[in-house]
Amino acid sequence: MIRIALSQLEVIPGRPDLNTATMMALIEKARSQQAHIIIFPEMAIPGYLLGDTWEQRAYLRECEEFGRQVIAASTGLSVIFGNVGVDWEKRGNDGRVRKYNALFTAQNGRLCSTDKSPYPFCIKTLHPNYREFDDTRHFYSLRKLAQDMGKSIGELLQPINITIDGKLFKIGGILCEDGWSDDYSFDPLAALHAKGPLDLVVNISSSPFTLGKNNKRNRVFSKQARVTGVPLAYVNNVGLQNNGKTVYTFDGSSSLYDAQGNIVAQCPSFQPDLKIVDIGSNANASTAVIIPETQEIGSIYQALTYGVNNFMQQIGMKKVVIGVSGGIDSAVNAALFTCAVGPENILLANMPSIYNSQTTKGLSEKLASNLGCQYTIIPIQETVNHTVSQITTSPIIDLKTGQESKLAVSSFMTENIQARDRSGRILAGLSAAFGGGFTCNANKTELTVGYSTLYGDQAGFIAAIGDLWKHQVYALGQYLNAHIFQSEVIPQGIFDIVPSAELSSEQAVDEGKGDPLIYPYHDYLFRSFMEWWNRATPEDILTWYAADELDKQLGCKIGLTKQIFATPEDFIRDLERWWKLYTGMGVAKRIQAPPILAISRRAYGFDHREAQNPPYFTSAYRKLKSKLLSGR
């Protein structure tokens, strides 16, 4: 019988001192419970998403020093942990000191080295370089090292040998992506298993939460254990890490899979945990734990509240001002932040102009009252009028000739002036006075096409629902009422009114006028541009439209496209309008957008790299368009 401690650490990125202190306490606890092995996540000491902090040699020395402390603490048990492995003598391809993303194994104060590896630690073989990952920028992979040494990767991949009760115990140690080798020409796990019978596979990870990922992870790792007949310990961290623009929660979900592929232990999501679990020599005695497939909207709620709470802690912010308009986005933000940090820390501000209806003003106040947040009303019309007047009456002077001219302000400009007056003028000042920040209430649909005003409603310290499509925002609102508050804290009227910015008489909610976006269609269209692994483009969309299979491809209601667009002209006009915004002004605005809390397979920011380039329609698209428009 071997006793394993799965240590689902809350890793604080950039704080090796705090992480090490927590690890020391957990090692002590595991030892007191007679664990033979304690396993910590990938990059447990330094944190994983650090940007270019990896270029600070002082930071590397610091992580090495804390690594030595952890190694020294391994008396009486084996400690497996992730840290940066530095080779001060060699260079990476950037010319800086060479760094490895490494798995260390220590026993009785010493590192357990493998015979044929040039280093006393295991090196990550496969480096993810998609989505938000940036391993290749900072670390040298085992692939490269093998190539440099003129060896096969398999030669360098060796099991870790530790001794438990006098007996040899062989561990296949891998890091995160190494366990997901489908798209690589090399499978580190297979290579390790080929080295003779393993007693245990250990996968240490730092794997951000992504909607639906856990279900897949369980299928993949369960199969790995079952097929090889070797138990697998998966240890992932919890906490919050970010790449600047994109903020990731880590749900942990560390698990032990037995030799039959059953999950025999799993740490709870989004909570630090030390799970002690015994594996028998044949692992037959273990009892499977039933892990229900996670429900989409429930896990979104969990990730967002965890993320908001942790993010505010990390930046040292306690209080929040939220502009509430009476619409669904601000209402869901208000309810979410109330769950995350408590109503006493929240001030809801309604900022009416002459275009805001009694309906939405009433709904805002009702929302504040239901949530128990503080509330204030600060009108903007006077300043908006003053701004328009200053711009239109101030003389524009040609100093050479002395000639003066005046500028005009269009109704569209006035809409933006209102939005900026609310955020840039009121909310920014109000939140400072309140002792905190203000939220950006934008959703993913708006962010996709820049349907928000820069320095206006796009501003804020975080876009908590910036990775949710509009229909997900509604669903989250309903979930909050039904399951979290179990009462109608978000008034039904907020769900019922037409979505509208209320910035002009063209957007009067009481007359059913609102946004130009038809969410049941555009949510799905934009998702195909943005979230699909193979991004859809107007060429793909128009091809499907012409083949009458667009709704099916997009996953929206069958028949919807035909219902919305009477003619190909209408369809094409709409398609081009939004594609231009998505790849044009939308990019410009996202460059200056706040950090976004990621939940999907693809969030804006570092996970979706983009250049401010001219919108483009391919030749094939233009050909098909002209065919459709000419009716041929």
Added chain:
Amino acid sequence: MIRIALSQLEVIPGRPDLNTATMMALIEKARSQQAHIIIFPEMAIPGYLLGDTWEQRAYLRECEEFGRQVIAASTGLSVIFGNVGVDWEKRGNDGRVRKYNALFTAQNGRLCSTDKSPYPFCIKTLHPNYREFDDTRHFYSLRKLAQDMGKSIGELLQPINITIDGKLFKIGGILCEDGWSDDYSFDPLAALHAKGPLDLVVNISSSPFTLGKNNKRNRVFSKQARVTGVPLAYVNNVGLQNNGKTVYTFDGSSSLYDAQGNIVAQCPSFQPDLKIVDIGSNANASTAVIIPETQEIGSIYQALTYGVNNFMQQIGMKKVVIGVSGGIDSAVNAALFTCAVGPENILLANMPSIYNSQTTKGLSEKLASNLGCQYTIIPIQETVNHTVSQITTSPIIDLKTGQESKLAVSSFMTENIQARDRSGRILAGLSAAFGGGFTCNANKTELTVGYSTLYGDQAGFIAAIGDLWKHQVYALGQYLNAHIFQSEVIPQGIFDIVPSAELSSEQAVDEGKGDPLIYPYHDYLFRSFMEWWNRATPEDILTWYAADELDKQLGCKIGLTKQIFATPEDFIRDLERWWKLYTGMGVAKRIQAPPILAISRRAYGFDHREAQNPPYFTSAYRKLKSKLLSGR
């Protein structure tokens, strides 16, 4: 005699149609001049910095199609060009279709293939993954391909064989980084030369302008040609490409190095060019061109005006509003934009509060008059007062108890309210009415520590001098007066006054009060944090301070540190203050900063990836600090 056409193309990123059209015309022109070979830059068809557009299969098909058109046009001469090479049957490590950053050679309508390569094109071997580069995210390197195939890289690297006048002509074709192999374990050039005598080496590049890079490039490539005795054609594009937050100019500087390492032809910087040059069979007859080492401030001026002009063209913006305060940053921006787009397209706006001196108001008007820009004055005091009044008098209501409270606004908050009133309220509205955007006048020193207000003076459509330290801004101002305008367009008073934000009575310029930054020291301190290849940290700084060698290490005036800081306490307080801002609030602000025009070896944005993590001081730093403070 072989006639080569160096085609220094202006590549428009994301516009394969336009790039191909230009290439077709240039091929025609080269053919009419009896060129044997025409050489286009790396990624000439698609552009290089495209973000995740590489994930659009329609875009890949489009680039392939335009590639076929270029190949078809190669009648009577050889065409070498960069494009994406797609293998639709294979996958990259992200699971998407596999893409190569490739060099194509076509002759008489067909691709010239090399014997042993699995593809009819050359594949980039070394992928830069530092600074702004992201090759590994999108492309599969020859290194990986060789490893997958179980071959050495050298086996796959083969010269290109073309026929000129019935004779075999062997070309070593490489891409950009392949010519800079110092930090790699493999040298593609050496491998190619080892394959037997080459007649020519071709390096196609897409290499952004970086201060001082051309001098280094000339030394490196000249040596490569001299040592091997083989002429080298280096072809780089001009134009502007961006990674969203960071905007790069491409200066081209395409050159032909003869077998002795002399530059025998060079295209002008920042201009499209087709340079026809003959190389003799022994290349002895060529005449060296003298390339003067570029002057730092002159090339900064050139890169910035080229960048501003191109960026505005690319986003379709013609007119600009610049807030002018009477300080150096806004004055240099005003002069720079005047050079780039002409005074008739510029409106300078002075926005005084009660804290702005007659001195700076006068200097602003003088500046506008000198430059010939349009001018307006829009005061902000009334709105600032109104905002403060709204925030402090609007009741904050607890709806449950009916209790009301009020908030207070500090003088620091009022400073920020002023800054946001100018940008978020006035400049944003004014520039829309003027028909353009407004600039962000922040410099690199300010951006480093977030010494600017979010949605205030940090806002704008581009930060043109955002990659210049304060002392470089002054130098650029002097250069503009002395060399470009040859008159004092930037009034001397602007150079003479103390740098100040004029946001409170504590910053009164006429009393010599200004910024808390001591630029002659902090510029150099911040540069060591940010620009140095091995980033300096407080640990390094304090170590040098203790050893009395800080000024020397930083490169600032010897004796300066001692002069500024009377005691170690003073020194440490200052150091910690700015480090905390640099790694804390500064990061938060930069996430929402405008695009920055890059000129240095390290610009903020995609070139300097950062996470919003807690500021950190290493154990070694804390130890040294306590030693210094206790005087032990």
